[in-house]
Amino acid sequence: MKLLLTFLACLTFCVSYSQKVAITYFDESWLLTTKELASYFRVGRIDTVKYLYHGEVNDYYISGKLQMKGKYNQGVKIDTFYFFYPNGNLMTQGYYLQNVRYGIWTNFYDNNFVKDKIVYNNHFLSVLEYYDKDGNQKIRSGNGEWETSYYNEFTMDTVKIKGYFVDSLRNGT
Template identity: 30%
Template sequence: MNRYCYSLLLLFCFSLGPARAQTAALPKAKLNDCYRVVGKDSVVFYYSDEYVLTPPGCATIRRHVRLDSAGRFQGFVRDYRLTNNVLLVQGAYRAGRKEGLFEIYHPNGELATRGRYLQGREVGDWAYWYPTGRPRQILSFRDGRAPLIQQFWDETGTQLVKDGNGTWYRNELGLNLSGAVLQGAPDGRWVLRRLANDAVVVREIFRKGYFSSGVVVDTLETYQDESRLEIADWDAYSQGEVYTLSKVCQ
């Protein structure tokens, strides 16, 4: 699954069409305008919040990283918010792929996520926290498959999933995704709703942890190939590896 259209936003990517059409006539920025060489093999890249390369005047994030002879990320990487110099991401790359411990931070500087990569894939247990510093969840990643939900707490500190069993939810960008968890996997009916009016957008059915079927309510589209809902957070920082250029900086 393409995780660029992540989690709750996955089913709303079509809504970006008109906005994209309005800016289609603008030329793209030049790559040379979106980075600065600060050492023999050290580079600072400038990105938007979506990790699209953009000139510094329009950027919100800067990335300090080294490049190998093939132009791939190599060694330690640090991402900072340009407005206040807050650390957003720190980790390391090997031959262009994330390797070892990564830490992601909330805009207020609190730790948001900590886990390990192996050859570019999440592995083992990943821990997550709310911006307040309270624990949020622990997910277990398994060889490219959907992660298992081991533990989950709400914002008040109440544990809703314990040892892989309970109920899980996420409120994000005006949407709520929720469902039951059995032995770490989604079970029964999972629902994506709009928070503004409690309208159901998507329903999916799982049986003993396996996806069964789903329906997009607005269009009555049904599907049985795979789930279209993501439990894991969108790793926006990974988009920096793609070298996507923004439109010119206005």
């Protein structure tokens, strides 16, 4: 029993020793850079052996305002993430399942009005609701015209989407 407790204590020490809270700097394309050239910075616990984030991670605009708040497990996004505009207002809120958007995501305009509610399911996207900047509903119960853009972190590009939905499914071109 004593040997088992000693082993567990050593294992805990090794795991905690290989992790430290780090500040990492990124340019406008989210590529690693120096503090002097940075547009964003990240604060989080990183495994210094594998260079993977673990636990709560916060991204900030270089001004110091919060840009993103979320959790990682060995570099994989998990649980609910929050993204913010430079003015501090909530931009997007949703859940990641093994690094993939999953479930209902809510997007907001920078004036705090709801923009849309989107369901993600294994790379399948459907729109439940969509509102214009003035708060007028354009999609109700999955039916209507939709227009949006989002940042694709894999291609590091903004994706623009416009089209029609019928019964929450894309319809037409």
